[in-house]
Amino acid sequence: MLLLTLDRSRPEPLYLQIARQLAARIESGALGPGEVLSPTRLLAQRLGVNRSTVCRAYAQLQASGHAESHAGGYTRVRERAASTATTPAVATAFDWQAHLHSPMPQPKPAPVAGDGDIDFRPLAPDPRLAPVHALRRAMKLAVADDAASLLDYPGPLGHLPLRQWITERMARLGAPLTADSVMLCNGAQHGLDLVFRTLLAPGANVAVEAPGYACANALIAQHGANPIGVPMRDDGLDLAALAAVIAQQRPAALYTMPNFQNPTGITTPIAHREQLMRLCEAHALPIIEDGFAEDMKYFGRAVPPLKALDRQGLVIHVGTFSKLLFPGLRVGWIAASPTLIAALAATRSTADLGGSALPAAALWQLCASGEFDRHLRRLHTEYRRRMQRLIRATRTWLTSEGVRCSVPQGGYVCWVEVDGNRIGGHTDEAELIAALAAAGVLVTPGAGCYPTGHTPASTAFRLSIAQVDEAAIERGVQRIGEVLRARRP
Known part of the structure; x- marks a missing residue:
């Protein structure tokens, strides 16, 4: 040997x-x-x-x-099969479309923003605010500290110092954790994929918010499970409707965004969270809490995450650095029961052997040096101004009867609902989105934020301030108001 x-x-x-x-x-x-x-x-x-x-x-x-x-x-x-010995003179491309049993529908290409367009669609942080120089220093420090380890296969849970920093961060939010209850992943979307792959059997039901995060719904469906929509109210999920879904559909899990929900911007109050936890505890229903923008609160008091209220280990908290720093680094985390973390690590080990250690080590350098917190304070200052401008603009330009806008306490998004019966009788959402695009304003259509088969209650669209400055926010909302007024009889 x-x-x-x-x-x-x-x-x-x-x-x-x-x-x-x-x-x-x-x-x-x-x-x-x-x-x-x-x-x-x-x-x-x-x-x-x-x-x-x-x-x-x-x-x-x-x-x-x-x-x-x-x-x-x-x-x-094991004796592994050798490559094909003979190759035809003219290679014929393999027909993957015919080979795939149930190919996923291909998304339509999104319109490209023109020079004069105001694009309210991106949800990634503004690259103009990124701490690029600090990242460069952090990368150098990480490599200088332990290059040999960082360039080898990482452990399945990821870079230990960063995991320890995350546990300290979560403890300050009221959720005490240990390092073995945190696993790093390649962004929140990868974390959700690991959770769904580990928890969901084909044909399982998952309770989701309606409207909610479209990519989570697509991911659930891709794993052969069924997203079951639960209506959103002003204070979060309709708990009576959720209780009915639990009784009738027997979901395997609940997926929810309690803070600055995408696409509505709603933050659920503490009383609602406590009721939600009691309901899920009574039915032993696991909760997948998407904390994609947990740190982006600008107004009012912070509300503890569901993980802080978790008495039975039901909550799986998924976090990410993508919405605060650099989406391209692809570093997120999952906080859950150590037993589940071990199962998630086993799921992951068969796919990528633990990912890449260098980005996580560089992020830990940013966090340990205090640069992350300084950057977060700069983001709060900038996005607080942007969100205040957005709220003022909607109250100025979208005051027509039949138009309703959410008032977010943080995050990046605002939800606009349009009652077509009061705006000239036009209820076709695609037509409205096209009219806004013609006016130079690009928004995210609301229909795509609902699970397949769920009929939206109204025409709606999402506005994101992630990459739009204050002046463009004002001009964009003014244009939206002009389009809606022009549609009145």
């Missing part, structure tokens, strides 16, 4: 270290097809680990296709 080296100071589990090194030997040809790997008991004795650790390593090798088990309990290097 070739020499294996284990580093117990690293966060990477020992079984993954064993599997990774054996896989490298197989890939290099040092271990050939059919060669028998050491018996688990013998290898465990040589390495000074439990036999179960070696068994898990061998299972990982079998899952990755490097090894296979045989009668008698031996594990051998």
Whole structure:
């Protein structure tokens, strides 16, 4: 048996270290097809680990296709199929469209903003506000501190110092956690994918907000599950409607955004959150809490996340740095019961072996140095002004009877509902969106924010101030008002 080296100071589990090194030997040809790997008991004795650790390593090798088990309990290097020996003179592209059983519908390409257009669609933070120079310094410090570790496979839970910083952050929000109850991921969307892959069986139902986050609905459907819409009220989910969905549809989980909900901007009050928790606890219903903009509160008192009210370990909190710093770094996290975190880590290990450590290490440098908090204060100052301008503008230009706008306490988005019966009788949302685009204002249509089969109560659209400055906000809302007034009889 070739020499294996284990580093117990690293966060990477020992079984993954064993599997990774054996896989490298197989890939290099040092271990050939059919060669028998050491018996688990013998290898465990040589390495000074439990036999179960070696068994898990061998299972990982079998899952990755490097090894296979045989009668008698031996594990051998697997003979993998060689490439096709003959190649036709003219290659014919493989017909993936015919091969896919149930291809997902392709999204229509979004209109490209012109020079004079005001684009209220982006939800990523304004790149003009990004702390690029601070990130450059943080990257250099991260590499200088521990380049060898950062360029190796990370542990399945991710960079430990950043996870510890997140636990301290969540503790200040009222949610005490331990490092083994936090796992880093490649942004919130990846975190949701891991949660859905781990929790949902094909055909399962998931209670979701209606209107709600369109990409979450699409992701649920992609995993063969069914998003079941629960109407939104001014204070959050309609809890009576949710109780009916629980009784009739037996959902496997609830997906919700309590703070600055996308697309409405609603923040649910503490009393509503307590009632929601009691309802879900009574039915043992797991809650997937999307905290995509948890830190972006500008007005009023902060409300603790659902995770802070979690007495039974039901809440799975998904957070991200994408809406505060650099979306391209793709760093988010999942905070949940350590038991579930372990299951999520196992799900992930078969897909990407833990992601990339360097972005997380650089973000930890930003956080540990205090630069993240300084940047957050700058964001609050800027976006508080933008949101105040948006609220004033809607009260000035969208005062027509039949137009209703949300009043967010933070975040980036505002929801505009239009009662077509009071605006010239026009209720076709696509027609209204096209009229706004013709006037140089691009918005996110409301219909796409509902699960398939759910009929929206009204024509609506979302406005995002993420990448629109104050002057453009005023001009854009004024144009919207002019379009709506022109549609009156």
